[in-house]
Amino acid sequence: MVEIIGLQEAAEMVSDGATVMIGGFIGVGGPNSILEALIENNVKDLTIISNDTVTPELGIGKLVVNKQIKKAIVTHIGTNPETGRQMNAGELEVELVPQGTLAERIRAGGAGLGGVLTKAGLKTPVEEGKRKLEINGQDYLLEMPLKADIALLKASKADKAGNLYYNGSTRNFNPVMATAAELVIAEVDEIVEIGEINPNDVMTPGIFVNFIVKGGR
């Protein structure tokens, strides 16, 4: 039971202090129009879960520059110098996570799994404070599931049942994030009638999606 709403309505669903998953990879496949509306709203103290903090001029990057983020759980901040500056100045907490581990932690949150057992990060700063398990003679890190209050996604196409379709490399973290948040809002380039996306080709089933917003591409 998906509903089509406006950008401002979508932005208003994000409260101060919320934990927000945001799709995209350096902004590609990111809900950049909703993020613009969040900047206008000036919602504060967000914890974001995302691949990266983009560049200072776009999407998440602008939220960083505008000091709306309290904590960022990301794999990479190299494309946005302002994130590094705020981190070093103690203004922004950054938890760096290996990219595959981030995908699995979100997936575990959405799939009802108790955690992720991976070798990525062993004998590096990533393992600090974490449980290690020996399984069949090999060490694995136990990484915790991630969930969010809200997921802001970007899809190329949605049908009116909320089924999503992603073009090219815009898919990235969007499908796993759709499974792991209380409320899921998808910004889309195009809204089509039910039936225009073949049920075989649906990438995120509409049951995961609460709201659709026509974006600004």
Place this chain on the structure above:
Amino acid sequence: MVEIIGLQEAAEMVSDGATVMIGGFIGVGGPNSILEALIENNVKDLTIISNDTVTPELGIGKLVVNKQIKKAIVTHIGTNPETGRQMNAGELEVELVPQGTLAERIRAGGAGLGGVLTKAGLKTPVEEGKRKLEINGQDYLLEMPLKADIALLKASKADKAGNLYYNGSTRNFNPVMATAAELVIAEVDEIVEIGEINPNDVMTPGIFVNFIVKGGR
């Protein structure tokens, strides 16, 4: 680098004693033509990993009737009375696994994860002999990854790069199995030119597939 081969050639790649993942759900989405060829070959002592043992008249079910299976790791044997009979007679070892756990164990095998942490099976016979972990005050079973020597899959369509596309409910375990075996053979209804499957719509990328066989649908 995928190669198109014949049914008999495919069957010959399965050796006595091999561990074989077999796609399908009560035979739907199962590589039933390759399995027919396996019956002709009369390869023995197989360990199969599959959702179920189908019916005595089809695919895996016929392998059971023909006593070619030593061990079955499956979620359900109710549709094939012969499996239950052989199990009770001590002729066939059956490891019953919850269906979601089976999918995750195969996925973990293919994704380089150390195991699966799930609540499914807690306080049931499924937990016997397994490690339990308390994570954030909740118990989880640690289930081990599964890998195989060979995966026999069924897809509706393959292009000549080995990219696979599944229609309807034939997808089931095929995509995860494609990631978890040393050698992957896909029986397909149709072989098309590269480009005829949109790269967005590929469900199993060709890098996972070694051989394609035109099946008998």
Place this chain on the structure above:
Amino acid sequence: MDKAQIIETIAKRVAKELNKGDVVNLGIGLPTFVANYVDAEMQITFQSENGFVGLGPAAAKGEENPDIVNAGGLPVTILPGGAFFDSSLSFTIIRGGHVDKTVLGALQVDAQGNLANWMIPGKMVPGMGGAMDLVVGAKKVIVAMEHSAKGKPKILKKCTLPLTAASEVDMIITEMAVIEVTPEGLVLTELGPEATVEDVLAVTEADLIISEALK
């Protein structure tokens, strides 16, 4: 009641438990009939664990598509707005709490909400299929079954058969009764069309708390 009436009584009552927009998984057998008593404006989405949402009615004779079957392997249809996926996403939906209600049969269910429905040691071992994941993952677990097996209670103080899951059942719906599983024990909240409290107690081994409404 004959068999058909029993099924109808149970399925109709289960249908009332579904809320608008729910995602629901119906087990094989009796639970399947629940779909017959859900009307379209409820916008219920049925999930089929072999890999889709939008499960529709059985396929009409001659119009079966061998690529579209339900979890029992029978030819069915997919409704507009439905979507197919693999087993991994199917159980992400199930285990991850994205199914609002799961309706299953039982061999035994007990006062702690324990469920046994997948094996009778030495006699019948069909396997659990997706049941263990469904019962652990769904937000609400409804057992839909005949109240007793030829007069032998199935609602017990304690299950004697190997469990499917512990303390996961929320509600039991039979042709004779609606019973809620609460921390205080089983509460009898409704009677079937032909049953009295005494009838129910006679074929129920577990202690029942009789709700105020029935007194």
Place this chain on the structure above:
Amino acid sequence: MDKAQIIETIAKRVAKELNKGDVVNLGIGLPTFVANYVDAEMQITFQSENGFVGLGPAAAKGEENPDIVNAGGLPVTILPGGAFFDSSLSFTIIRGGHVDKTVLGALQVDAQGNLANWMIPGKMVPGMGGAMDLVVGAKKVIVAMEHSAKGKPKILKKCTLPLTAASEVDMIITEMAVIEVTPEGLVLTELGPEATVEDVLAVTEADLIISEALK
């Protein structure tokens, strides 16, 4: 050698390590150039961790598709036979051992095959991106980098920077040398076009075993 010659020398030599049909992930920066020296008949498939296989050349000016970018966010192309997927499948490919070779830069690499390439505490913390998964998961890990940083060795007895992974590097290729990581230590197996054994030793802190062929 000027910068361009250094890059060409390293990239060409890395390309020789690739076998027909390999699935290869190239890191951002110098490793990207390896693709320029691989010809089509090698049937190499490049993997892009943001979500596809079949990574092709950079998009031509005016023909950029904003929906198709590489892991550096730059517009690229996808070759015929390629496929897009999500981050979850992308790292199933990477972590699960389905990438034959990964080629990455390094800040430091040491005699045990330890790699440091993601942070200089207090100075530069870009994050690890997909590097930790790639190094742990790929069948063969090739470090491709300039041999030294302004004369300061990068190939050390022991890394001093925080690690990306321990004991995962298999081979180091620089403009001066090809070095294999073995249980016995680092083995110098080849020299760059303008380098002598003495040149290499002068800018390498780790002990090097000189292979027979170079003696």
